Amino acid sequence: MSTAQDRKNLKPKDYKSEIKPIWCPGCGHFSVLSAITKALAHLGLAKEQVALISGIGCSSRIPAYVDTYGFHGVHGRALAVASGLKAARPDLTVLTAGGDGDGFSIGGNHFLHACRRNMDLTYIAMDNEVYGMTKGQASPTTAPDWSHSKLTPHGTGIRRFQPAAIALASGASFIARGFSGDPSGLARLVVEAIQHPGFSFVHVLSPCPTFRPEQRAWKQQVHPCDLETTDNPIDAAHAIQSDDGRSLGIFYIESLPVWRSEKAAQRSLSRIEQEFLV
Amino acid sequence: MNHSYFTPHENAVSITITGSGGSGAVTAGLVLLESVARAGLYGLMGRSVGPQIRGGESAAMVRFSSQPVDCPGDRFDLLVALDWRNVLRFVDEIPLDERSLIIADPAAGDAPEALTQSGAQLLTLPIKEIASGVKGGRINMVALGAVGAVCALPPDAMTESAAHTLAPKGDAVVAAATECILKGYDSVAEGRSFAAAPRPERARARWNISGNEASGLGALRGGVRFVAAYPITPATEILEWLAPRLEQLDGTLLQAEDELASVNMIIGASFGGVPALTTTSGPGLSLMMEGLGLAVASEIPAVVVNVMRGGPSTGIPTKSEQADLNIAIYGFHGDAPHLVLAPLSITDCIATTQWGVGLAERLQTVAIVLTDQSLGQARAVIDPPEMPLFTLSRQLADQPTDPYLRYRVTAEAVSPVTAPGTADGIYTGDGLEHNERGAPSSIAADHLAQLEKRQRKLEGFDYGKRWAEIEGEGDICLLTWGSSAGVVFEAANRLRAQGQTVRVLAVRLLAPLRTQILREAIGTAQRVLVVEQNHQAQFFHYLNAQQALPPSAESYARPGPLPIRPGEIVDLVQQGGDV
Ligand SMILES: Cc1ncc(C[n+]2csc(CCOP(=O)(O)OP(=O)(O)O)c2C)c(N)n1
Ligand code: SF4
Numbered sequence: 001m002s003t004a005q006d007r008k009n010l011k012p013k014d015y016k017s018e019i020k021p022i023w024c025p026g027c028g029h030f031s032v033l034s035a036i037t038k039a040l041a042h043l044g045l046a047k048e049q050v051a052l053i054s055g056i057g058c059s060s061r062i063p064a065y066v067d068t069y070g071f072h073g074v075h076g077r078a079l080a081v082a083s084g085l086k087a088a089r090p091d092l093t094v095l096t097a098g099g100d101g102d103g104f105s106i107g108g109n110h111f112l113h114a115c116r117r118n119m120d121l122t123y124i125a126m127d128n129e130v131y132g133m134t135k136g137q138a139s140p141t142t143a144p145d146w147s148h149s150k151l152t153p154h155g156t157g158i159r160r161f162q163p164a165a166i167a168l169a170s171g172a173s174f175i176a177r178g179f180s181g182d183p184s185g186l187a188r189l190v191v192e193a194i195q196h197p198g199f200s201f202v203h204v205l206s207p208c209p210t211f212r213p214e215q216r217a218w219k220q221q222v223h224p225c226d227l228e229t230t231d232n233p234i235d236a237a238h239a240i241q242s243d244d245g246r247s248l249g250i251f252y253i254e255s256l257p258v259w260r261s262e263k264a265a266q267r268s269l270s271r272i273e274q275e276f277l278v
Numbered sequence: 279m280n281h282s283y284f285t286p287h288e289n290a291v292s293i294t295i296t297g298s299g300g301s302g303a304v305t306a307g308l309v310l311l312e313s314v315a316r317a318g319l320y321g322l323m324g325r326s327v328g329p330q331i332r333g334g335e336s337a338a339m340v341r342f343s344s345q346p347v348d349c350p351g352d353r354f355d356l357l358v359a360l361d362w363r364n365v366l367r368f369v370d371e372i373p374l375d376e377r378s379l380i381i382a383d384p385a386a387g388d389a390p391e392a393l394t395q396s397g398a399q400l401l402t403l404p405i406k407e408i409a410s411g412v413k414g415g416r417i418n419m420v421a422l423g424a425v426g427a428v429c430a431l432p433p434d435a436m437t438e439s440a441a442h443t444l445a446p447k448g449d450a451v452v453a454a455a456t457e458c459i460l461k462g463y464d465s466v467a468e469g470r471s472f473a474a475a476p477r478p479e480r481a482r483a484r485w486n487i488s489g490n491e492a493s494g495l496g497a498l499r500g501g502v503r504f505v506a507a508y509p510i511t512p513a514t515e516i517l518e519w520l521a522p523r524l525e526q527l528d529g530t531l532l533q534a535e536d537e538l539a540s541v542n543m544i545i546g547a548s549f550g551g552v553p554a555l556t557t558t559s560g561p562g563l564s565l566m567m568e569g570l571g572l573a574v575a576s577e578i579p580a581v582v583v584n585v586m587r588g589g590p591s592t593g594i595p596t597k598s599e600q601a602d603l604n605i606a607i608y609g610f611h612g613d614a615p616h617l618v619l620a621p622l623s624i625t626d627c628i629a630t631t632q633w634g635v636g637l638a639e640r641l642q643t644v645a646i647v648l649t650d651q652s653l654g655q656a657r658a659v660i661d662p663p664e665m666p667l668f669t670l671s672r673q674l675a676d677q678p679t680d681p682y683l684r685y686r687v688t689a690e691a692v693s694p695v696t697a698p699g700t701a702d703g704i705y706t707g708d709g710l711e712h713n714e715r716g717a718p719s720s721i722a723a724d725h726l727a728q729l730e731k732r733q734r735k736l737e738g739f740d741y742g743k744r745w746a747e748i749e750g751e752g753d754i755c756l757l758t759w760g761s762s763a764g765v766v767f768e769a770a771n772r773l774r775a776q777g778q779t780v781r782v783l784a785v786r787l788l789a790p791l792r793t794q795i796l797r798e799a800i801g802t803a804q805r806v807l808v809v810e811q812n813h814q815a816q817f818f819h820y821l822n823a824q825q826a827l828p829p830s831a832e833s834y835a836r837p838g839p840l841p842i843r844p845g846e847i848v849d850l851v852q853q854g855g856d857v
Contacts, residue, residue: 017706019717046701047701047704048698048699048700048701048703048704049698049699050698051549051550051698053546061718063706064706064708064716064717064718067704068704069698069704069705069706070705070706070707071545071546071549071576071706071707071708072706072707072708072709072710072718073542073545073572073576073709074542074568074569074571074572074709076538077538077539077542077569080534080538080539080540080541080542080543080546081542081543081545081546081549082546083532083539083543083546084504084506084532084542084543084544084545084546084547084548084550084554085546085547085549085550085698086546087504087530087532087543087546087547088503088504088530088546088547088548088550088551088552088554089547089550089551089552089698089699091699092550092698092699109535109536109538109539110535110538110539112535113534113535113539261529261530261532262525263525263528264522264525264526265526266526266527266528267526267527269498269499269527272498272523272526272527273495276485276486276487276491276495276662277483277484277485277662278312278315278316278483278484278485278486278659
């Protein structure tokens with residue numbers, strides 16, 4: 001077990017594993033990785049007390065690149081794995097990461113219920129408005145008129161999924177948006193998210209230059225959100241709904257009851273077994 | 279198995295109590311079962327309900343004997359009708375004959391012809407009138423008293439059982455029930471009791487437990503301390519039983535949003551080092567398959583108790599069938615070795631679930647435990663089961679080697695595993711193929727090494743004698759699995775009583791199949807008959823695919839919802855090789 005002193009000396013690079021990412025050059029996910037390791041170093045968390053859980057996608061490859069415990073599961077189920085882990089091991093700091101397809105399409109139901117359950121988890125959704133790993137299909141956050149996928153050559157024609165609005169409506173108690181082009185700002189959000197007791201949702205704009213080269217312009221489009229962080233869901237809803245989807249910052253922090261495993265007066269199993277006796 | 283399945287046909291009595299919603303048929307059945315225990319006997323209670331969620335008709339079916347009871351009988355000795363409304367729904371399930379007795383109240387109308395044409399005798403009693411003579415009196419308790427008299431059960435055993443069962447409803451209810459039972463008892467004239475009823479014995483300690491409770495207990499005995507839950511008939515009672523007990527054992531039950539979540543939640547908890555289990559039935563198992571494949575590949579222990587019901591799709595949720603064998607064995611994509619186990623009785627739900635947990639933990643794999651509605655939702659009076667001496671648990675590497683190779687190929691093919699919190703044991707669990715270090719790899723040699731390791735750790739393990747229950751020697755070999763075992767053991771005993779030599783082979787460990795030992799156990803039997811409760815002969819085809827059967831082996835596969843009865847098997851064997 002590392003001592004607190006050892007941990008103080010840990011640098012962000014000490015939280016990186018020796019495995020080289022498979023990501024394309026210029027992929028936004030590199031900076032999310034940096035932001036996470038910066039946040040862990042800032043908090044001085046013991047590596048063995050942290051677990052990073054993901055699903056499937058380019059973004060979901062991230063656990064192998066971080067030198068903490070990790071689990072790379074199946075597509076869409078990261079939040080379920082993370083919830084089981086946190087419920088069984090409340091002593092751990094549990095982070096979850098993955099893409100917009102992973103979290104909002106195939107894993108959409110888990111997203112709703114993880115927000116509602118308000119476990120002390122941090123969820124970092126790396127949104128590039130496309131399915132990167134499967135080579136460029138529309139995701140739930142893709143604009144309806146984006147016509148560059150063979151599956152939807154006329155665009156999807158359907159409204160975009162609004163991650164922050166849905167998180168708010170579903171009961172998440174911490175909602176923020178960051179940008180991978182600003183890893184220091186993102187690291188600060190991740191630090192706050194980890195420190196927040198309850199479910200923290202960090203929506204990260206993380207460009208896919210390979211399938212969405214136009215996202216390079218995000219750098220110019222992002223801006224700080226106009227409103228102060230609020231604990232009032234109505235104000236937060238207003239800020240999120242009137243937003244252009246490119247504003248950055250923490251929209252909402254509320255202190256809500258955090259899920260915990262209930263305990264009763266303890267009994268031994270042999271005592272419990274007595275109840276079957278006639 | 280430490281109790282014999284020997285249940286002489288003549289020494290068992292089968293009773294059904296039927297009634298429409300609110301008549302209390304099931305409560306009467308529960309009290310009757312406990313009375314049997316207090317009388318020093320053994321019993322089994324199944325129930326049948328209509329499709330309504332609440333308040334529909336129901337039938338309690340109790341069979342008792344001086345020997346353990348592990349299956350329904352061929353026929354019913356006694357039918358007690360609390361009323362006749364909708365009783366016809368159960369006609370198929372309650373075979374009567376001219377030796378049967380029907381107890382009913384003329385005030386409830388005439389017995390339907392579909393029942394009386396069996397030739398059963400009718401005993402009329404003024405049940406309603408007796409009940410109305412007792413303040414707060416109820417017909418189900420009067421009827422129960424009459425059952426006690428006909429079956430020569432001691433009145434004390436009945437009133438004590440009623441007092442125990444009804445205690446939560448208050449003293450007045452208990453007092454009324456007691457009076458009704460005694461009056462019902464006295465309403466049956468002397469000499470009307472069954473001549474051959476098993477006689478009460480000196481009472482000994484017994485357990486009264488359902489199959490679903492037994493599976494829950496097996497999980498706890500196996501060390502499970504995390505359960506993810508999504509309700510489904512007929513598995514929900516396992517979760518309901520576990521929820522408060524896990525709280526008492528410093529464990530956790532987490533209700534999931536669906537089975538995709540529940541299976542992944544147990545993977546998360548188990549990755550955290552806590553033995554974890556979920557329960558479901560067919561539709562839920564279908565949803566879990568991808569997650570179970572992840573547990574196989576990432577070598578995270580995970581256990582699913584699948585309580586089978588009639589399928590496919592929503593099928594017949596409240597009735598039993600052994601039709602999920604194929605999905606349990608073959609439902610994974612890729613080459614995914616794992617364990618499939620099936621308890622052979624309600625009692626065995628305890629040990630086999632515990633064994634499943636232990637093996638999954640020890641071998642870092644998935645165990646699917648196949649019980650079914652006929653075990654799960656039935657209750658039995660059994661001998662208190664001993665704690666089996668398993669020493670199966672996850673072998674955590676507290677001080678892993680440097681560098682730590684999570685997926686190292688070892689001599690016994692079980693890789694060193696750590697749990698988060700272990701400083702030198704950091705790794706990333708992965709369903710993506712990986713090398714020994716755990717880094718993603720699509721290199722042929724890595725894939726082969728990991729495939730081979732995951733197969734070898736299961737194939738090479740010494741499962742001991744528990745893989746099957748083998749009884750008798752003979753020219754006839756009856757092969758079966760899971761809940762059908764009870765019926766087959768009883769049929770074999772009857773055949774033996776008729777001078778046939780019969781061997782029974784009831785398989786508990788379905789995957790990996792102990793093919794070689796199974797072949798040896800079949801030996802040179804002249805006739806091999808494979809018995810199971812499904813339409814497609816899933817077990818028979820599986821055994822054939824494994825080349826475990828001689829070419830002449832015959833299949834007896836019959837779907838639910840009606841239970842297979844021992845007489846069916848006896849008849850088949852007696853008919854000769856023409857099945
Ligand atoms: C059950 C299942 N369906 C489909 C896939 C194929 N698949 C892999 S990743 C992916 C989408 C990835 O997109 P996203 O989550 O947005 O992550 P990104 O690659 O863009 O980072 C899909 C559809 C899969 N692995 N599993
Ligand atoms: S495809 Fe897109 S998301 Fe995937 S690694 Fe390349 S740039 Fe990143």
